[in-house]
Structure formats: structure tokens, C-alpha cells
Amino acid sequence: MLTILLDGIAYGMLLFVLSCGLSVTLGLMNFINLAHGAFAMVGGYVTALLMNRAGVPFLVTLPLAFFVSAALGVVLERTLYRRLYGASPLDQVLFTIGLVLMAMPIANYFLGDQAQQVHLPTWLSGRIEFHGVGIGIYRLFIIGVCGAIAATLQVFLVKTRFGARLRAAVDDSRVASGLGINVDLLFAITFAVGSGLAGLGGALAADVVGGIDPSFPLKFMVPFLIVVTIGGSNGILGALVGSLLLGVLDVAGKYYAPSIGAFIIYFVMVVTLILRPQGLFARTDAR
Amino acid sequence: MSAPARSENSVRLAAHLRRRARWRWPEILFWLAILAAIFAVPSRAALINEILIAGLFALSLDLILGLTGVVSLGHAAFFGLGAYAAAILSSEGIADPTLGLVVSSLIAAALGLATAPLLLRGADLTRLMVTMGIALMLGELANRNSWLTGGADGLNIAMAPVLGMFPIGFTGQRNAALYSFVVLFLLFALARRLARSPFGLSLLAIRENRLRAGALGVSTSRRIIAIYALAAGYAGAAGALLAQTTQIVSLDLFDFHRSADVLLMLIIGGAGYLYGGIIGAAIFIVLRDVISSATPEYWEFWIGALLVVLVLVGRERFGERARQLLDRLKRPAAWEEAA
Amino acid sequence: MSAPALEARGLVRRFGGLIATDNVSFSVEPGARQALIGPNGAGKTTLINLLTGVVRPSAGSVFLEGEDVTALSPSRRVRRGLSRTFQINQLFPDLSPAESLGLAISERNGSGGDFWRVAGGKANIVAEVEELLGRFGLEDAMDQPTRTLAYGKQRLLEIALGLASRPRVLLLDEPAAGVPEEERRDILAALAALPAEVAILLIEHDMDLVFNFAKRISVLVAGRLLCEGEPAAIAADERVRAVYLGEDARG
Numbered sequence: 001m002l003t004i005l006l007d008g009i010a011y012g013m014l015l016f017v018l019s020c021g022l023s024v025t026l027g028l029m030n031f032i033n034l035a036h037g038a039f040a041m042v043g044g045y046v047t048a049l050l051m052n053r054a055g056v057p058f059l060v061t062l063p064l065a066f067f068v069s070a071a072l073g074v075v076l077e078r079t080l081y082r083r084l085y086g087a088s089p090l091d092q093v094l095f096t097i098g099l100v101l102m103a104m105p106i107a108n109y110f111l112g113d114q115a116q117q118v119h120l121p122t123w124l125s126g127r128i129e130f131h132g133v134g135i136g137i138y139r140l141f142i143i144g145v146c147g148a149i150a151a152t153l154q155v156f157l158v159k160t161r162f163g164a165r166l167r168a169a170v171d172d173s174r175v176a177s178g179l180g181i182n183v184d185l186l187f188a189i190t191f192a193v194g195s196g197l198a199g200l201g202g203a204l205a206a207d208v209v210g211g212i213d214p215s216f217p218l219k220f221m222v223p224f225l226i227v228v229t230i231g232g233s234n235g236i237l238g239a240l241v242g243s244l245l246l247g248v249l250d251v252a253g254k255y256y257a258p259s260i261g262a263f264i265i266y267f268v269m270v271v272t273l274i275l276r277p278q279g280l281f282a283r284t285d286a287r
Numbered sequence: 288m289s290a291p292a293r294s295e296n297s298v299r300l301a302a303h304l305r306r307r308a309r310w311r312w313p314e315i316l317f318w319l320a321i322l323a324a325i326f327a328v329p330s331r332a333a334l335i336n337e338i339l340i341a342g343l344f345a346l347s348l349d350l351i352l353g354l355t356g357v358v359s360l361g362h363a364a365f366f367g368l369g370a371y372a373a374a375i376l377s378s379e380g381i382a383d384p385t386l387g388l389v390v391s392s393l394i395a396a397a398l399g400l401a402t403a404p405l406l407l408r409g410a411d412l413t414r415l416m417v418t419m420g421i422a423l424m425l426g427e428l429a430n431r432n433s434w435l436t437g438g439a440d441g442l443n444i445a446m447a448p449v450l451g452m453f454p455i456g457f458t459g460q461r462n463a464a465l466y467s468f469v470v471l472f473l474l475f476a477l478a479r480r481l482a483r484s485p486f487g488l489s490l491l492a493i494r495e496n497r498l499r500a501g502a503l504g505v506s507t508s509r510r511i512i513a514i515y516a517l518a519a520g521y522a523g524a525a526g527a528l529l530a531q532t533t534q535i536v537s538l539d540l541f542d543f544h545r546s547a548d549v550l551l552m553l554i555i556g557g558a559g560y561l562y563g564g565i566i567g568a569a570i571f572i573v574l575r576d577v578i579s580s581a582t583p584e585y586w587e588f589w590i591g592a593l594l595v596v597l598v599l600v601g602r603e604r605f606g607e608r609a610r611q612l613l614d615r616l617k618r619p620a621a622w623e624e625a626a
Numbered sequence: 627m628s629a630p631a632l633e634a635r636g637l638v639r640r641f642g643g644l645i646a647t648d649n650v651s652f653s654v655e656p657g658a659r660q661a662l663i664g665p666n667g668a669g670k671t672t673l674i675n676l677l678t679g680v681v682r683p684s685a686g687s688v689f690l691e692g693e694d695v696t697a698l699s700p701s702r703r704v705r706r707g708l709s710r711t712f713q714i715n716q717l718f719p720d721l722s723p724a725e726s727l728g729l730a731i732s733e734r735n736g737s738g739g740d741f742w743r744v745a746g747g748k749a750n751i752v753a754e755v756e757e758l759l760g761r762f763g764l765e766d767a768m769d770q771p772t773r774t775l776a777y778g779k780q781r782l783l784e785i786a787l788g789l790a791s792r793p794r795v796l797l798l799d800e801p802a803a804g805v806p807e808e809e810r811r812d813i814l815a816a817l818a819a820l821p822a823e824v825a826i827l828l829i830e831h832d833m834d835l836v837f838n839f840a841k842r843i844s845v846l847v848a849g850r851l852l853c854e855g856e857p858a859a860i861a862a863d864e865r866v867r868a869v870y871l872g873e874d875a876r877g
Contacts (some may be wrong), residue, residue, distance in 0.1 A: 032412060085600065089411040090358050095555060095598040097547055109585070197413040222423065222543065229416050256611025263427040273413055274405055296765050300756055303724055303769035304746025485732045486741035488721075492729050495718035502678070502716070504704040504733040504791060 004152035005248065010139040011148035012247020014208065016240050018201035018220070019227040020153065021194020023239040029085055029187055036198055036224055037217030038103040043069045043199025044212035045107070048116035058121050062203055065277055069199020070192040077191040085187075093131045094279045100217050107214040115211030118203070142204055149197070154236045166190065184192055223250075296419060303455065308483055317562070318472060325464045332460040334576070338569050339467040340528050345552045345564025346475060347521030352550075353558030354482060355514050356494030357406060358417045360546050361422030362522055365395040367540035369523025371429060373530040382447035384455065386525045395523020396516045403515035407508050412530040419543065436538070444534045455532055463532035467560030471565075474521055479561055481517075490514055551594060629692030631825035632708070632795045633657045637676050637686035639669075639849075646672040647683070648849040653794065654825050661828045661840035665869055669849040670829050671713065674797055677711050679703045691794060705734075709793035711784045713800045713829075719773035723764050723783050726757045726772065730790035754790075762786045762816055778809030785816055795825045802832050814838065837861070845869070 022036040043065035050056040050064065076099075084095055124141055127134040157163035169176040169183050177183040206212050223246065231242020246265060253264050325335055344366055352356040372391035381387055402421055406414050429436045436442065448454040455463040481487050492500040493507050501507050530536050539545070546569070554568025571590075578586035630653035639647035646669045654660050664670055668735060675681040677688055679700040687696040695703050718726050731751050732738040759765050762782045767775050772783065783800060788796055802813050808831075817839055820826060830836050836843065836857075843860045845852040847869050853860065860866055 032415075080595075080599075087598070089415060091598050093358075093360065093415060094550070094594055097551075098591040098594030098598065101587045101594065102539075103591075105585045105588035105591075189591070222419075225416060263424055263431065266420045266424040266427060270405070270417055270424065272418045273409070273420070296759075296768070297752075297756060300724055300752060300759070300768060301746070303722065304728060304752060304755075305744065308744045308746070336801055356745060480744075481741050483744050484741045485729070485738050485743065485745045488725060488745045489727050489733070489738055491721060492718050492726075495720055496716055499712070499716040499718065501699075501701050501789075502704060502710060502712075503730045503787065504701050505729075510739070 003135065003229055004252055005106060006135055006139055006143075008248030008251035009244060010142045010247070011208070011251055012206050012244035013143050014201060014243075015223060015247055016229050016243035017146045017149055018196055018205065019198075019224045019231075019243060020150075020236065020239045021191075021197045023228050023231065023242075024190055024226050025194055028137075031081070031085060032089055032092045032096065033081075034093060034221055034225075035099040035103065035217065036096075036195075037220045038100055039069045039073060039195040039198040040202030040205070040220065041103070041107060041212060041214070041216040042072055042202070043196075044115060044118075044197065044202035044206045044216065045111065047203035048118050048206060048212055049111075050253050051118060052116065058118070058124070065203035066196040066200040068198030069202075072199075073190060073195025074192045077188055081191065082187070100221070103217060104214045110216070115213040116206075117211045118206035120207050138207060140203075142208075145204065149200075150236060150240055157236060226265060230272050237257075301344075314562075321468060325461060325468060329461045332464040334572070336460065336464040336467050336532055338565075338572050339464065339471050340525050340532070341549070341552060341568035342565035343467075343471045343525040343528065343573060344549050345556070345568050346471075346478065346521055346561065347518045347525065347564075348549050348553050349558055349561055349564045350478060350518040350521065351515055352553065353560070353563065354487065354494065355490045355511060356497075357511060357515065358411050358414050358545070358549070359418040359519075361418030361420065362518075362549055363541055363545035364418075364422035364425045365399060365519040365522035365546060366526040366529075367422075367425060367429065368398055369395040369526030370530040370536045370540050371436055371442075371526075372523070373527035374444050374536040375435065376435075377444045377446060377531070378442050380549055382445060384446050384449045384466065384531050387446075387531060388524060390526035391530075392520045395526070396520030399519020400512065400516040403512040404508075406515065407511060419546065422541055422543070422546055426538065429541060437536075439538060441535060441537050444530060444536070446531050446534070451571040466534060467528050469573060470524060473560065474524060475565075478521075482561060486510065551590065554597060555593070627763075628656065629689070630654055630660065631691055632677065632827065633689040633714075634673075634677060635687050635689065637673070637688070638684045639672055639676055639681060640684045644847050647676060650846070650849070650851050651686075652844055652851055652854060654827050656794070656825050657823055658825045658827070658842060659840050660826065660842045660844065661830060661836045662801060662844050662846055663830065663833075663836060664846035664852075667820060667848075668846045670846055671799065672849075673846065674710060674799055674829065677797060678708060678777035697864070704791055707792075708797070709788045709791045709795070711788040711799055713803055715780050715784050716773045717780060717783060717787070720771050722767075722769045722771060723759065723775070724755055724768045726783065726787060727758050727790050728752070728789055731755065734791045758786050758790060763812060768847070776809075778805050778812060779806050781809075782812060782816055785813075788821065793824060795827070796820070798826065798828045798830075800829055800831065802830065802835055810835075844875040 018040050019036075021039075022033060025031050025033050046065040046068045047061040048057070050061045051058060056064075056174055084092055087095070115143075120138055124138050127136050128140075157167065165176070165181045166181070166186060169186050202212065202216070206213075209216075227239065227242045227246050229242075230242070230245060231238040245268075249265055249268070250262070253262070257264075321335070321339075325332060328335075330469075341397075344362075349367070351359060352370050369391040372394045373387045374386045376390060381390075403418050420608070430438065433439070446455055449462065449466050453459065453462040453466065455466055482490075489505045489510055491516065492505060493510060497507055526540065529540075533625065552567035552571045553564050554567065555570055556563035556565065574590070577588055578589055633653040635651050637647050637650045638645070642670070643682070650673060651842060662670055662673070672681065676683050679688075679695070679698055679702075683696065685695055689695065690703065690706050690708050693706070695708070696704060698706070707766055721729070725745075728746060728751055730764075731754050732740075735751065737743070737748070759768050762785065764779060764783060764786065767779055772780065775783065781804075785798065785801055788798065798817075801817065802810055805813055814835065817826075817828075817835075828836065842854065843857055844854045845860060845863075845866055852865060852869070853863060855863075
């Protein structure tokens with residue numbers, strides 16, 4: 001029981017790191033980026049390839065996964081994404097689906113369709129006994145790292161000037177730029193960080209999901225969207241709550257009620273949207 | 288001099304209001320060409336059948352997206368429901384295709400009716416997520432209830448001949464294509480009539496400016512629910528056709544993939560003038576076959592690229608140019624001379 | 627003594643802590659030519675939204691020709707004879723003026739939901755469309771998509787649409803807003819030519835338009851009705867001048 005809870009929390013934390021970028025992009029720029037999973041895939045591949053082909057230690061690959069994904073994010077944002085900031089949701093959906101459809105075959109072409117495995121270092125594998133309950137070390141590692149990231153993000157948002165500017169821009173970007181805040185730069189940095197976190201999440205998730213393969217972005221698009229839907233785009237806390245809820249529900253559901261399975265999650269999402277159709281996505285009433 | 292001027296305006300007004308009412312020769316040619324293809328190239332009957340079914344599915348999406356402006360990422364829910372309904376009916380011994388088709392359509396329409404109210408409030412993004420969620424839920428339900436749906440193995444489907452005369456089994460591929468053609472044509476003609484009606488005009492108004500439509504007395508909620516149910520019925524009919532003519536149903540009919548594919552087909556062909564779905568389906572499927580035979584794993588890439596380019600250049604611009612072209616073909620000669 | 631065409635009784639609207647409409651009561655007589663004026667932020671548009679049903683009041687009621695319509699949705703009120711135009715054009719970009727007007731008339735007739743008949747087939751509707759097009763000078767653009775029309779023409783269409791529902795009461799929200807000088811005369815002429823039996827409530831900033839058009843003026847300040855009366859009286863009223871001059875001094 002405790003194992004399942006911890007598994008669920010770990011999965012939830014992973015989802016959080018993976019999805020918080022999407023959540024902030026949605027909240028900040030009202031931009032639906034269905035291609036978010038592609039950045040996670042890139043990060044996962046960076047870790048897997050560096051470890052398997054260059055023997056780089058696992059922990060060292062993690063920041064690299066972050067930076068490569070972040071860099072890719074910057075490039076794509078400056079060249080492609082920014083043209084669609086004002087576009088209709090349908091256009092954004094079509095555009096990012098197009099990007100995903102392009103990204104997956106590219107990965108397939110260069111890296112083949114076999115899943116690239118990430119082999120955890122021995123000190124991270126295995127379990128420890130805690131009051132008679134077996135807990136995976138890697139699960140604890142994930143909870144720890146992701147928790148630290150969540151805390152850092154929260155502090156950053158609340159305590160720093162950049163965070164204050166970001167919150168202002170999220171509230172009302174027109175007013176913010178009128179106040180001299182460089183909203184453009186803000187968007188770029190936020191998108192980069194969000195993509196970087198996705199990459200990091202992908203690297204961390206590689207072991208849990210059985211390796212990284214080209215279909216990763218599509219496989220995880222739905223969970224990402226559900227997290228963002230349930231948790232809303234009202235900052236870190238919402239994304240965290242949403243992710244944890246989804247993680248625990250998913251793991252528990254698969255264990256306790258396999259005949260219902262993922263149905264519960266979809267149901268919760270639809271009900272959430274019915275009860276709060278505006279509140280989750282529209283930042284202000286200015287729609 | 289004022290009297291002749293007024294009647295000139297009257298002529299112009301009347302011509303303008305009725306400009307899309309009559310069937311123009313390009314349209315008649317279009318349908319005859321399809322019919323001819325079925326007879327002329329019987330070896331490709333299965334492919335044509337696939338295009339016709341996908342075209343009907345895309346047409347159903349055009350009713351809500353193109354005409355009314357309601358976005359959906361989960362239209363496959365109705366497609367899959369119709370397919371499985373037809374399959375289950377047949378496995379329960381109801382082998383008459385037309386009866387199965389009608390019942391399956393109605394079942395899908397009922398789901399549309401039930402879920403439409405969820406789409407009335409909220410923004411486009413909400414609609415995209417709710418529709419997607421419903422399709423996923425249905426897919427999960429189908430997956431978990433394999434006693435009914437056959438699960439991953441699917442169901443065994445055997446159909447009686449259509450109208451008692453035309454077998455549509457494995458050996459009746461040409462008949463199958465004809466069957467699909469007739470169903471598509473009838474439903475299309477109905478949709479065309481509807482689009483030209485005052486009801487259809489009010490749907491366009493809802494699409495263009497829902498606020499003002501309401502301010503003019505249009506009961507927007509009721510109209511949206513009505514067209515959504517109809518579109519669901521059409522999608523269900525397409526699904527039923529698939530089940531009946533290919534004898535296969537599979538769980539992936541509810542996949543996000545299917546909803547995304549039909550959206551792509553409609554966008555490629557152009558939304559809002561009813562022919563876009565069929566044209567887009569043809570382009571999509573033919574492209575897929577051509578590219579797949581050359582580079583099987585990478586056709587997704589080219590579709591993705593097409594999508595990206597389409598959006599960057601602007602969907603409206605393609606639609607605009609297509610519409611201008613069509614309008615020029617349709618304008619009555621008399622008015623053209625007077626202009 | 628017939629009931630007023632439109633009446634507001636004790637209308638209140640709060641948005642959180644802000645009171646946008648503060649216990650407003652006034653009436654518009656049948657066939658009236660009445661104007662509602664007030665400084666920016668006075669709550670004129672909120673009041674219009676309350677009257678038309680777009681916004682629900684926190685308290686108070688709205689009466690249309692003696693009937694309590696407070697619970698009715700906007701489209702139901704339209705069918706009862708209350709119509710409005712918008713300060714920012716709310717038109718149908720891809721539809722032509724003819725189609726837009728045809729739609730409005732069909733809905734009014736109750737035949738807007740017909741799904742079998744071909745639109746544009748009913749001679750009486752077409753005749754009425756033609757008449758409206760002529761009255762507002764829109765014949766030249768009758769079959770062009772609305773978004774291709776000049777702004778002044780769009781504004782005229784906005785008013786024509788409001789009139790197409792043959793309302794008993796018509797609320798005009800700043801019809802001259804944004805219209806270039808040359809085209810204002812068309813708006814003025816269109817307003818002057820509105821049917822006598824329709825009660826008109828005009829919201830405007832343009833004082834020339836207001837004093838030319840209105841026989842009765844209501845002044846709204848900070849959500850409250852300051853005063854009402856004939857144009858001359860309002861023009862001479864000290865408090866009204868203070869409100870407007872005060873604004874000028876600040877601005």
C-alpha cells in the first residue's frame with residue numbers, strides 16, 4: 001500500500017517536472033504546445049546516448065539533458081513558435097501536432113526505433129527496507145530531485161525579481177510590457193526553461209518507462225495535457241497538485257481496479273473541465 | 288431612371304442570396320467521376336471505399352468545425368461508437384446492413400446529443416480537451432469491456448447483402464464501394480441542403496460571431512446541440528460503413544490518432560464548404576499510400592511538415608483562394624456580364 | 627396610461643467589491659428619443675448589458691412593455707422586441723450585409739430554424755432586406771463579405787442589424803464611435819430616419835449627436851442616475867457641467 005503510494009508520488013513528481021513547462025507556457029502565453037513531449041524525448045535521448053556511447057556518468061548527463069533541451073527550445077521558439085502566439089487554439093494545436101509528427105520520424109531516422117535504455121548506476125538501483133516496507137532507491141531519488149526542483153521554482157517565482165516580472169506578465173502581458181517589462185525576453189527564457197525541464201524529466205523518466213523511443217512524445221502527450229487540465233496553469237502549486245493526483249490515481253487505479261484503469265483519470269479531467277471551464281485556462285476575463 | 292436601378296439591385300440581391308442553392312456542373316461532375324472510378328477501376332475498389340468512408344467522417348467534422356466553428360479533438364468517439372455498434376449488432380444476428388447503419392448512426396447521434404451541452408461553455412481550448420477526454424474514455428471503456436467489444440481481438444462480422452441483393456463481403460468490394468458511395472452521397476446531399484437553409488446560415492453566424500447571433504435572437508445553444516448530434520450521427524454512419532464493408536473493428540478507432548487524422552484531412556481539403564472533407568480524405572489517403580510505399584516510416588514526417596506549412600502560411604488563405612475559385616465557377620453568366 | 631416601452635427598477639450590479647450599477651431606475655416611453663450620457667467609466671455599457679440580459683443584475687428588475695423580463699436570456703428578450711447595437715462592431719465578417727440582414731429577419735419571423743428550405747427563397751424577407759439595404763445606403767456592398775466594407779458602412783450595417791429585428795425598443799451603443807468625420811452625416815441621417823414607433827435609447831459621447839437627436843436625456847455618473855430631463859435643462863444643469871468639466875480639468 002505504501003509502496004503504491006510512493007510509486008504514485010514518484011510518478012507524479014516525474015510528471016510534474018515533465019509538465020510544468022507546458023503548464024507555464026499555457027498560463028503565460030496561452031499557447032498550447034502539444035509538441036512538449038518532443039523536448040522530453042530529446043532529454044531522454046541525450047542521457048541515454050551519453051551514457052551508452054560515451055560512458056558519461058548518469059548524474060552528469062542530467063544537467064546536459066536540461067541544457068540541450070533548453071537550447072533546442074530557444075531555437076524553436078525564436079524561429080517558429082513566436083509566429084503563432086496570437087493564433088487561434090486550433091491553429092496552435094495543428095501546428096504543434098505537425099511538429100510532433102516531424103520530430104518522431106527524425107528521431108527514428110537517426111536513432112532507430114528501438115528503445116534506448118538508461119542503465120542506472122548501482123547506487124541508485126535496488127531497494128531499501130523501511131519498517132518492513134521495500135522502497136525503490138530510484139523512486140526516492142526522483143521524489144527528492146523533483147521535489148527540490150519544485151521548491152526552487154516556487155522560491156524563484158515568489159522571491160526573485162524575475163519571478164515577480166513573470167507573474168506580472170502572466171497576469172496581463174500588455175500591462176506588463178507597458179510597465180517596461182521585456183515580455184518577449186521573458187517568453188523566450190520561460191519557454192527555454194520549460195523545455196529544459198521537460199528534457200530533464202525525460203532523462204529521469206527513461207528508466208521508469210522502459211527506455212526512450214521515437215513514440216515517446218505521442219505516448220505522453222495525453223498525460224501532460226491531463227496534468228495541465230486538472231492542475232491548471234496557475235503556477236507551480238497547481239501543476240504539482242495535478243501531477244501528484246494523476247500519478248497516484250494512475251498507479252493506484254492500475255493496481256486496485258485494472259478493469260477501469262485509465263478511465264478514472266479521463267473522467268476526472270472531463271468533470272474538472274465541466275465544473276471549471278473558464279477557471280483553468282483563461283487567466284483573465286478578457287477573452 | 289430610379290425604377291430600373293431598383294430592379295437591377297433586386298436581381299443582384301436575389302442572385303446573391305441564392306447563389307449556392309443549385310447544383311453546379313462541377314459538383315455533378317465530381318460525383319459522377321467518383322462513380323465512374325468505382326466501375327472503371329474495380330481493382331482499387333477497396334481504396335476508394337476507404338476514401339469514401341474517411342470522406343464521410345471528415346464531412347461530419349466539417350458540420351461542426353467548418354460550419355459552426357466548434358473545435359473537436361475527439362470526433363473519433365462517434366466514429367468508433369458507430370463502428371462497434373454495427374459490429375455488435377451483426378454479431379447479435381442483425382445482419383441487414385442498412386438497418387445496422389441506421390441504428391448505429393442513431394446511437395452515435397445519441398452520444399452526441401448527450402455530450403454537446405458540455406461544449407457550450409468555456410473557450411476553444413476547453414472544448415478541445417473535453418472532446419479528447421470523451422474519446423479517450425470511450426476507448427478505455429471499449430478496451431476494458433472485451434466481453435462486449437472483443438477487446439484487442441476485435442469482433443467477427445458477417446453482413447447480409449445490402450437491400451437483399453448486393454453482397455458486400457470480401458468478394459464484394461465493388462459493391463462495398465458503391466454502398467459507401469450511396470450513403471455518402473445521400474448524407475452529403477442532406478448536409479448541403481441544410482447548409483443552404485436558414486438554419487445553416489445561422490450556424491455560420493454562430494461561427495462568425497456567437498455573441499451577435501444571440502443578440503439577433505438565434506438560440507445558439509439549441510442549434511449547436513442539434514448540429515453536434517447530427518455530426519455525431521454522420522460520424523457514426525461512417526464508422527458503421529467501415530465495420531460493415533471491411534469486416535474489421537479495432538480499438539484504435541477511438542485513438543487520438545484518428546481524431547487528429549480526420550482533423551488533418553479536413554484542414555487539407557479546406558473547412559466550411561462541405562467538399563473539403565472528401566477532397567482532403569482523398570489527398571491524405573493517396574499521399575499516405577504513395578509516400579508509404581516509398582518511405583514507409585517517414586510519411587508521418589511529410590504530413591507533419593504539410594501541417595506546419597499550412598498553419599504558417601495561413602489556412603484561411605488556402606480556403607479563401609479555393610472559395611474564390613469555386614465562386615467564379617458558380618456565378619451565373621448573366622450577372623457576370625452586368626458586373 | 628400605457629406602460630413604458632422599457633423600464634429599469636432599482637437595478638444593481640456588483641463585481642466583487644465594485645458597484646458598477648447603483649440602484650438605477652428609469653424608463654423609456656414608447657416612441658421615445660432618449661439619450662444616456664455620462665463620463666467614461668460611468669457604467670453605461672454595464673447598464674446596457676443589464677437591460678439586454680447579457681449580465682444578470684445583483685438586484686432589481688427590467689420591464690419590457692410592462693412585462694418582467696429580468697429572468698429572460700438575451701435571445702428571448704430580442705424575440706420580445708428588445709434589440710441593441712454594439713459599441714464595437716459585432717458583425718459577421720464572412721457573411722455579406724444581405725445575408726446578415728436576411729438572417730436577422732428570418733429569426734424574427736420564427737423561420738430561422740428551418741433546415742430544409744433554401745435561405746433567400748422567401749420573397750417577403752428578400753424585399754425587406756432590400757428595403758433595409760436601401761435605407762442605410764448599403765446596396766453597393768450588399769454581396770461583399772462584411773469585413774471588406776469601410777468602417778462607416780460597417781457601422782451603418784451594425785445599426786441596420788439592430789433594426790432588422792423590428793424591435794419595439796432599440797438600444798444604440800455609441801453608434802458614431804470611431805466613424806470618420808465625413809461619414810458621420812450618414813449615421814446622423816440614419817438615426818433621424820429611424821421609425822417613429824420604435825423607442826430609442828442612445829448612448830453617446832458625441833454631444834452634437836445627442837443634442838440633435840434626443841428629446842430626453844438621462845445622465846449616468848459612477849453607476850448612479852444623476853438627473854434626467856429635456857436637453858436644454860440638462861445642458862444648463864450645474865451638476866452635469868461639473869461632472870464633465872471636472873473630467874476635462876483632470877484629463
